[in-house]
Amino acid sequence: MSDVADRVKKIVVEHLGVEPDKVVDNANFIDDLGADSLDTVELVMAFEEEFGVEIPDDAAETIVTVGDAVRFLEKNKKS
Amino acid sequence: MNLGRRVVITGLGMVSPLGGDVTASWSRLLAGESGARTVETFDVSDLPCKIGCQVPRGDGLNGSFNADMWMEPKEQRKVDDFIIFAVSAATQALADAGWAPKTYEDQIETGVLIGSGIGGLGGIYDGSVLLKDRGPRRLSPFFIPGRLINLASGYVSIMHGLKGPNHAVVTACSTGAHAIGDAARLVAFGDAEVMVAGGAESAVNRLSFAGFCACRALSTAFNDRPQAASRPYDRDRDGFVMGEGAGCVVIESLEHAKARGARIYAEIIGYGLTGDAYHITAPSADGDGAFRCMKAALKRADLEPSAIDYVNAHGTSTPLGDEIELGAVQRLVGDAAEGLTMSSTKSAIGHLLGAAGAVEAIFSVLAIRDQIVPPTLNLDNPSVETPVDLVPHRAKSKRVAVALSNSFGFGGTNASLVFRHIDAA
Numbered sequence: 001m002s003d004v005a006d007r008v009k010k011i012v013v014e015h016l017g018v019e020p021d022k023v024v025d026n027a028n029f030i031d032d033l034g035a036d037s038l039d040t041v042e043l044v045m046a047f048e049e050e051f052g053v054e055i056p057d058d059a060a061e062t063i064v065t066v067g068d069a070v071r072f073l074e075k076n077k078k079s
Numbered sequence: 080m081n082l083g084r085r086v087v088i089t090g091l092g093m094v095s096p097l098g099g100d101v102t103a104s105w106s107r108l109l110a111g112e113s114g115a116r117t118v119e120t121f122d123v124s125d126l127p128c129k130i131g132c133q134v135p136r137g138d139g140l141n142g143s144f145n146a147d148m149w150m151e152p153k154e155q156r157k158v159d160d161f162i163i164f165a166v167s168a169a170t171q172a173l174a175d176a177g178w179a180p181k182t183y184e185d186q187i188e189t190g191v192l193i194g195s196g197i198g199g200l201g202g203i204y205d206g207s208v209l210l211k212d213r214g215p216r217r218l219s220p221f222f223i224p225g226r227l228i229n230l231a232s233g234y235v236s237i238m239h240g241l242k243g244p245n246h247a248v249v250t251a252c253s254t255g256a257h258a259i260g261d262a263a264r265l266v267a268f269g270d271a272e273v274m275v276a277g278g279a280e281s282a283v284n285r286l287s288f289a290g291f292c293a294c295r296a297l298s299t300a301f302n303d304r305p306q307a308a309s310r311p312y313d314r315d316r317d318g319f320v321m322g323e324g325a326g327c328v329v330i331e332s333l334e335h336a337k338a339r340g341a342r343i344y345a346e347i348i349g350y351g352l353t354g355d356a357y358h359i360t361a362p363s364a365d366g367d368g369a370f371r372c373m374k375a376a377l378k379r380a381d382l383e384p385s386a387i388d389y390v391n392a393h394g395t396s397t398p399l400g401d402e403i404e405l406g407a408v409q410r411l412v413g414d415a416a417e418g419l420t421m422s423s424t425k426s427a428i429g430h431l432l433g434a435a436g437a438v439e440a441i442f443s444v445l446a447i448r449d450q451i452v453p454p455t456l457n458l459d460n461p462s463v464e465t466p467v468d469l470v471p472h473r474a475k476s477k478r479v480a481v482a483l484s485n486s487f488g489f490g491g492t493n494a495s496l497v498f499r500h501i502d503a504a
Contacts, residue, residue, distance in 0.1 A: 017153030038220040045217065054216075 004051075004077065005070045011046045012066060015039065025067035043069075052078040083267030087501065089341040090176025090329030091441050092168040092277075094144055096132035096322050096428045100171060103142025104428075104438075105445050108453045109474040113306040114428050115320050121285045128297035130305040131283045132322035132429030134164070150234075157221035158230065159199030160281030164325035164434070165231035166238060169193065169275045173239060176329035176341060178273060180240060188272040188335075190243030191232040192262040193279060193327060194254035196433025196488070199226030201284040231279050231325075243271040249433070251488030252393070254278045255326060256436030256496050260350035262330050272335040277327035277437035288321070294360055296397065297321060309430075310457035311394035311423035312401050312469050319395040322429030326437030328444075345444045345498040349382070349483075351375030355491025362400050366407035368493045369393075373411050373483060376495035382481065385415035387497075389452050389477065391443045391484040394423025395430050402463055404485065409467065420477055422470040426456035436486035440496055443482040447500050452477050 009023045016033050029035040029043065044060045047053070051073050055063070063069050093100060096114025097107040107114075114132040123129040137143025146155055149167040169191070173179060180186045206222050224230055229247035236245050244265055248258040255278025262276030291297050298318035301308035309320040336343055353375060355368035362369065377384060390408060394401050401423075409416050424442050431438055446452050451474055458471035480503040486494045 015153065017151050038224075041220040045219065049217075 002070070002074065004074045007050055008047070008066060008069050008073065011050060012043065015043055015046055023066055025065070025070070027066045028064055030064070047073060083264070084269065085333035086263045086266045086330055086347045087333050087336050088328050088344045088347060088444055088498070089331055089336050090172040090178065091344065091444065092171030092175060092327045093324070093438060093441055094134055094164045094167050095324040095431070095438055096134060098135065098142035099139065099144030099167070100142065101441065105442070107142070108424060108427050108442065109451065111454055111456060111473060112427065113309070113456055114322065115305040115308055117302070117305055118283065120283070123288070126285070126288050127292050127299040128288060129302040130298070130308055130320055132320055133283055134324055158225040158234070159202045160323070161195050161198060161279040161325070162225070162231050162234055164281060164323070165193050165277070165279035165327065166234050168277060168279065168325035168327035169235040170239070172275060172327040172329045178329055178341070186240050186242040188243055189241045190245060190265065190271040190274045191235045191241050192244065192246040192248065192258050192265070192274055192276045193231040193235060194248030194250070194258040194433055195228045195231060195279050196249065196251045196254045197280065197282045197287065198228040200282055200287050202226045204284065204286040235275060241275065244274070250492045250494070251490055252430065252432050252435055253486040253488035253492045253494040254433035254436060255438065256440060256484060256486035256494035257352065259328060259330070259347070259437060259440050260352070260494055260496055263347045263350060266330055266332050273329060273331040275327055276330055277325060278434040279325035280432045280434040281323050282432055283321055283323045291321065296360070298396065307457050309396045309426045311392065311396045311426050311455055312405065312461050313458050314460045314462040316396045316398060316401065318397055319425065320429040322431040323434070324431050324438060325434050326441050328437070328441060343501045345447045346501050347496065348499045349376035349380030349495070349497030351379065351495040353493045355493065357491050360489050362403050362487060363491070364403065366403040366410070368491060369404055369407040369485065369487060370410055372493035372495045373407065373485065376483065376497045380497045380499070382497070384412040386481050387412065387419060387483050388479040389443065389446050389482040390419065390421035391439045391482065392421050392423045393485040393487045394455070395425055396423070400487070404487070405463065405465060405467065409465065416466040420452045420468045420470055422453055422455040424453050426454070426458070436484065436494060439486070440484050440498070443484045444498055446479045446482050447498060450476060450479055452479065
């Protein structure tokens with residue numbers, strides 16, 4: 001796993017209270033990891049904080065799986 | 080209550096400065112222990128009051144409070160402590176009552192009515208600072224739902240599948256008593272068979288201390304002796320000591336409780352509500368609001384004042400309020416003052432604001448169960464002479480068939496509850 005993937009996984013585990021081994025690339029935040037719409041908003045905020053990046057709402061809507069987040073952040077991260 | 084069905088209490092739950100459950104809190108209360116300490120969870124160096132009664136946190140053993148036992152850590156992060164305390168107290172009360180509705184029919188007959196005086200002030204403070212320092216994009220989507228007072232009822236309803244009336248009370252320091260009284264009426268009136276009712280508060284924080292200090296409401300003369308600070312009726316009292324926690328009871332119709340063979344702690348036979356129409360923070364000097372409130376509760380209970388065995392007083396340890404309440408009680412009971420016991424358990428747990436009425440209702444019910452009245456700590460020199468036994472320093476055994484609990488709040492809002500031993504009807 002990449003450095004970005006590790007950091008994403010840590011945030012997801014912490015915010016959603018799920019087992020680390022469930023946080024796999026194709027895991028859907030809502031369908032597989034039990035998040036609700038407010039949880040996903042908070043997750044995106046946590047990614048912004050961790051990676052020093054601003055994720056606009058239209059981009060946030062495309063981040064529905066762990067892999068989506070990793071790919072977006074690898075492309076756009078500042079820290 | 081005589082305007083509807085008979086209503087009883089079948090479950091108790093509590094988080095208090097004396098412990099994370101009813102058993103620890105009650106046994107320590109009877110042992111004369113105090114929950115007051117120097118506040119170490121935030122900076123009090125520039126505040127006139129440096130003491131409070133905080134919930135003893137720990138691993139959940141020996142009466143300590145472990146939030147993880149009641150709510151997942153990821154949920155705890157979203158809400159203020161008053162919601163966590165409420166969830167704990169409500170879950171304890173439901174377990175104590177042996178009531179875990181699983182069928183749709185049972186769920187829609189079970190409601191929740193938990194209030195708070197102030198709600199998520201700590202979280203509002205943190206959110207305000209975050210907004211100023213870092214802008215609106217950093218504010219959590221849980222900022223609003225985690226601070227709202229009725230989300231205590233909301234969380235309890237969601238976690239336990241309770242689909243009956245979902246309500247909340249906000250009447251400052253009368254909140255807990257109003258919540259129990261209103262919930263009893265809902266059951267008496269037939270809106271629900273079972274209600275989980277009470278109050279929760281988590282206002283031991285810097286913003287709230289600063290605010291109550293500005294009102295000159297908190298004790299400031301005993302910072303070096305925290306456990307001596309809450310001293311209702313004593314001549315040296317100088318303000319209240321703030322506490323935190325929650326109390327919840329399970330209330331149900333007598334027929335519902337009997338049908339399922341539930342243990343009955345006591346019957347709720349009286350509830351009175353009045354307004355002072357006088358001042359935003361001070362009680363009316365003549366005690367008229369308190370007097371009429373107790374009188375209204377007794378009228379509903381269809382009892383003479385002389386029937387009261389024990390009064391759990393509002394008694395906050397403020398210079399004005401204690402004597403006014405005592406005067407109102409003496410006016411109410413007249414010659415029966417001689418045989419009356421009245422104590423303020425705030426002397427041990429401080430003032431839990433919106434949770435106070437609920438926690439004190441539970442203490443009143445336990446006085447009926449155990450036939451013992453809890454003490455008023457630190458009552459060394461009563462500021463007035465009275466024939467009423469204010470139970471200084473030590474708990475005492477007493478026949479308690481009927482107990483009355485008073486709560487009075489900022490805004491001049493008053494509530495009195497009357498409980499009776501189920502066999503004393």
